[in-house]
Amino acid sequence: MADREPDAAPVPESFARRVRNLAAQYFNGEEKGKARLLAFGVLALTLLQIGIQVRFNIWNRDFFNALESRDRGAFFGQMGLFVGLTLASMVTAVAQLYVRQMLQLHWREWLVTRLQRRWLEGGRHYQLGFLEGAADNPDQRISENTRWATAMAVDLAVGLITSVLMLFSFVGILWTLSGPLHVAFGATEFDIPGYMVWAALLYAGIGSFLTWRIGRPMVEANVRRNLAESDHRFALVRLRESGEGVALIRGEPDEERGLRQAFRHVVTVMQDLMRSERRLMWLTSAYGMLLTVFPVLVASPRYFSGAITLGVLMQISSAFGQVTTSLNWFVDNFPRLADWRSHVERVSELEDTLEAELAAEGEGGITTEEGPLPDGREVLAFRDLQIAQSDGSMLIAEANAEIAAGEKVLIVGESGTGKSTLFRAIAGLWPWGSGTIRIPPREAMAFMPQRPYLPLGSLAGALAYPQPAKRFPRHTQEAALRRCGLEHLVPRLEETERWDRILSLGEQQRLAFARLLLHRPRWVFLDEATAALDEANQDTMMRLFREELAESALVSIGHRPGLDAYHDRTLSLVRGAEGARLTARRRRQAPPVPPRRVAGPVIAAGQGALRRLLRGARG
Template identity: 70%
Template sequence: MADTTEAQAETAPRRGFLQRFWRLARGYYASPQDRRRAWLLTIAVIVLTLAQILVQVRFNLWNRDFFNALENRDRAAFFGQMWMFGALIVAAMVTAVAQLWARQALMLDWRRWLVHRLQGRWLEGGRHYQLNFMPDAADNPDQRISENTRWATAMAVDLLVGLLGSILTLASFLGILWTLSGPLHMAFGANEFEIPGYMVWAALLYAVVGSVLTWFIGGPMVDINIRRNEAESNHRFALIRMRESSEGIALIRGEADEERGLKRAFGQVVAVMKDLYGSERRLMWLTSAYGMAAGVVPILVASPRYFAGAITLGVLMQITQAFLEVTRSLNWFVDKFPILADWRSHVERVAALEDTFDEAEAMEAEQRITVTEGPDEQGREILAFRDLQIGHSDGNVVIQEANAEIKAGEKVLIVGESGTGKSTLFRAIAGLWPWGAGEIRIPPRDRMMFMPQRPYIPLGSLRAALAYPAAPKKFPDAALAAALERCGLPHLVPRLEEEDRWDRVLSLGEQQRLAFARLLLHRPRWVFLDEATAALDEENQDVMMNLFREELAESALVSIGHRPGLDAYHDRTLHLSRAPDGARLEVRRRVGPAPRPKGKAGPLVAAGRGALRRMLRRS
C-alpha cells in the first residue's frame, strides 16, 4: 500500500519531470533491437502529420474561393469548388487514417519495449521478491507495469504529435494570417498609427490570456491525478488481496471487516475524484467560454476592414479560419492541460518504479553477499558458508559469522527457534537475499531445486504445473504418470491436460506431493526443502522423504523443518542458536543411519514406486 513518504516522493521527484520522461524515451530510441523500428515509425508519424497540415492549408484556400463564389453568385465556380471539396475530404480521410495507424503502431511498440524492460528488471535476480523488504519501494509494481505504462506511452505519443501538429499549423497559417489581415489604422488623440498584421497579434493575445488563466485554474490537477492513481491502485490491490485470501476470510467470517477495509480504500478514491472533478469544473468555466468565443472573435476583429470594403466575404472567412487554426495551435496547452496532468501522473509512477530498481541495484552493491557458483578450489561440488553474515535491508543482523560446508550427496537438517533466520538463509543460498556480507559457495544453479512450504503452481494445465519450470512437453506421459503415482496422486493422472486454478483445486498436502513429483522428473543434484512436508501427515511425510533414500539417493538434501522424525532422514544437523548480535550456526550432532519408517507404503504408492523404477530403467 502506498504511504505518505512515497506520495511525497512522487509529487516532488528527485529529477525534473522532463528528465524522467526522457529516460523512458531515450532507452526506446537507443535500444539496439528496437531503435530502427522506433525511428521509422516516428518518421512516418511526422511525415503524415505534415501531410495533414498541407491538406488543412489547401482547405483554407478552398474556404476563400468557395465563399467568393457564393458572394459573386458564380454557379460554375461554386460547383467546381464542391468537386475540390470532395477531393480534399478524400485526402483528409487517407492522411488521417494513415497517421492514426502510424501513431497506434508507435504507441504499442513503445509500450511493448517499456513493459519488457520493466518486467525484466523486476524479475532479475529475484528483485520482485526483494522489493517486499525495501523501505519506500514503489507500491503495486504490477499496476505500474500493466496500466501506467500504457497511458505513459499512449498519451506521450498523442501529446507530442499534437504539439508537433500545432507547431506546423502555426508555421503554416501564421504567414497566411499576417498577409490577409493587413494593417489596422488607429488614432490616439492627434496621432495616427497602424498595426501591421494586427490579426496575428490579436491571436497571440487571445492565446496568452487563455494559457495563463488555464495554468492558474488547472494547476492543482497535476498533483490530484498523481493521488488519484495511487488511490485507484491501492483499491485494486485490496480487491486482489481479498480474492486471493478468500478461503481464510470465509472461514473466519471476516467479510464485515473486509467490507469496511474495501469501503475505506474506495473512500480514498471517492475523495480524490471529488477534488479532481471540482478542478475540472473550475477549468470548464474557462474552456467552454473560451472555445465559443474563438469562433466570433476573429470575425469581430476583422469586420472593420470588411465593412470598409478592403476585403471580400471569402477573405473574411479565410481570415477567420486562419485565426482559428493559429489560436488552436497556440492554445494547445489550454486544450490539453487536463490530459497533460493525467499523463504526468502516469509517467511519474513509471519513473518511480525505475528509481526503485536503481535503488535496489545500489543497495545490493553496498550490502552484497558474494554468491560464487561452481566447484571450489579442490574441484568439489559443495555448499559452503564462509564468514557469512545475513541482515535485513535496514542493516539489522539476522545471522552472524556462519561457517559450514555441505558436500555433494549429504543430507543435512537445519533447525532452530522461529525467527533465527532459517528461511532467510535459504533465500541467501538462492541468491534472493543480497543483504549481508561474506561468501556462499553454491553448486551450479541448474542442479539446484528449492521447495518452499507452499509450492508455486502456475496457471494452465496440470501437465504444465507438474513439469514446471520446464516446458510442459519435456517429459513423456509415462514419466508424468509414474511420478504422480509414486507420490500418491494416481487420481490426477487422467487430468493432466485439464486447465484449472490448481493452486485452489488441490489441497496444500496434494500441492506438496505434486512438488515432490516434480523432483522425480527433474532429478536435481541438490534439493532444498523449507517446511516442504508441513501439510503432510507422518505416514505421507515418510513416503516423500524415502524418495531421498531410493530414487534420489545421490542427491544432496538440505532441509528446514520442525516435524518429528525428520532428523532420521538426514546425516547431520546444523543448529541456528539465537544470540543478541545475530543467530549462530553450529553443528549440534551427527545422526546415524536412519531407520526405515514405521508401517508399509500403501498399495498405490508401492505401485507408483515400481512404475517409476521401470520408467527410470528404460530412460
C-alpha cells in the first residue's frame, strides 16, 4: 500500500452519476438476476395499475352520463363495474407493494453486504480512523443511510415511471376530450386545439418552478441534518462504551454538556429544515386546493355552451388531474428528493473512501512478503523498513532485523517510539511507510493486544474466536480455562453475555492466553498483553511459552519487570531526531525459569494434572 497523502480526496462525482453508479452496480452485479426480475415485476404491475386507472377514467364518464340521463339500469351497471375495478385495483396495489418491498430489501441487503465486506477487508475499518477526510461514522452510513438510499430510490423511481406512463396515457384522452378553445381578441380570432393539455402544462410548470425556487435550501439542510444526527449518535455510543471510565472520574456533567452541544447542532439544523418545509407548504397547500376547481373552471365554457355533457366534463376533470399529478411529480416529491439525496451522498462518500483505499493498496509503500524463505525457513524479517504516521511524519526511521521460528524476542523502547505501530505494520494494518516485512503465513500468526477482543455471544465463542466454538472439544476448552486460572468460568461456557463488561481486564487477558492454548499458533505477538496482571499471574501466563507453547515463536512488547526472563534476546527502539531506530542487544543465553508462583486459584499441584489433560486432549 502506498505512502500517500491522506487528504488527497477523490474529485466528487455529480449526484446523477452517483445515482447511476449505485443502480448500475446492483443491476449489473452478482445479484443481477434477482434484481432485474424484481424490477420487471414492479414495472409490469405498475403498467397494470395504469391500465385500471385508464378504465376508471372511462367509467367516470359513463357513470355521470347515467346520472345525467337518469338511467337506473345503466347506473347500477356502472356500480357493479366499479366494484370489479376496485377489487382489481386493490389486488394489483398489494401485489405491487409486495414486489416493491422485496426489491427495496434485496437492494439494501446487497449494498450493506458489499459495504461491510469492503470496510472489513484488509483492516480498512481500522485504517480509516487515521485518514484525514475519510468518511465519518461508517457504521451509521452502512446501517441507516443505505436503508433510505435504496428504499427511497425504489419509491421515487416507481413514482416517476408511473407519472410518465400516466402522462402519456391521459394526455391523449385530455387532448381529445377538451377540443379546441375559440379565442377572440378584437378582430383577431383563433382556436387553441387541446387547450386543456396546454393549461395542465402551464399549471404544472409554474408549480414546479416555484417549488424548486422555494425548496432549494432543503437539499443542503438535509445533508447537514444527517451529519448532525450521526455526530450526536456517535457521541451517545461513545459514552455508552466508555461508561465505566466516565463514571469513575465523575465526568457526567462534562459529558452532558458535550451531548447537549451535539444535540443543539441537530436542533439548529432541524429548525432550518423545518423553516424551509413551512415555506414550501404554503405553496403546495394552495397548489393542491386550486387543483380541485381549476380544470372545471377552465372547461366550463364548453359545458355551458352545450358542447360537452356533465359526464365528459367530469372525465376531463379526472384526466386533467391525472395529467397534472404526473407533471407535478417533482412538486410532490421535492422534500423526499432532498432527503434522499443526502442519504445517497453519504453512502457514496463511504464508497469513494473505500475505493481510494483500495486503489492505494497497489501503489507501493510498505511491502509485505508472506511465506517461508526460499530455503524453507519461516522468519519475521525487516528490510530497510521505515514507518510513518498517516500524515507522513516519520515514526521509525530504520529497522533491519530477523527473528527465526521458535525464538522469543522482546521489543522495548520509550513510549511513543512506535512499538505498537510496528506490530500493526507486521499485521498488515499500517500501510504508511516503505521497506519490506517478511512474515510467516498469516494463518500461523496470533496477535494479542492489551485489551483482547471478545465478540458478542457465548463464552465458548469468545474463547475459540475467530474459529467457531464447535471446532474445539468441550474438555479442551475447560482444560485451557483451568490452565490459565479461570476454572470459575468453566460452568459458564455456554452462557451468552457481554463478556467484555463482565470480566475484568485481567480475566480478559488470561482468557486470551487460554485462546492461544486452543489455537496453538506458530507465531505469537504480544502487545502489553500482561499489563493488567499481577506479577504472579504474569509469570503463570508467560510460562506457557516454556511449557505448553515452547515451539512457538514469541515477539512481545512490554515494560513489566521480569518479562525479559522469558525471552532469548531483546530489540530496542531508540528515539532519534528523524525517527526511532531498531537496534539489537546482545543475545541472551536461555535464562533460568523463575520459581513457579501460585496465581489466584491456580495451585502448583493442579497445574501438572491440567497440563497432562491438555496434552491428552490434543493427542
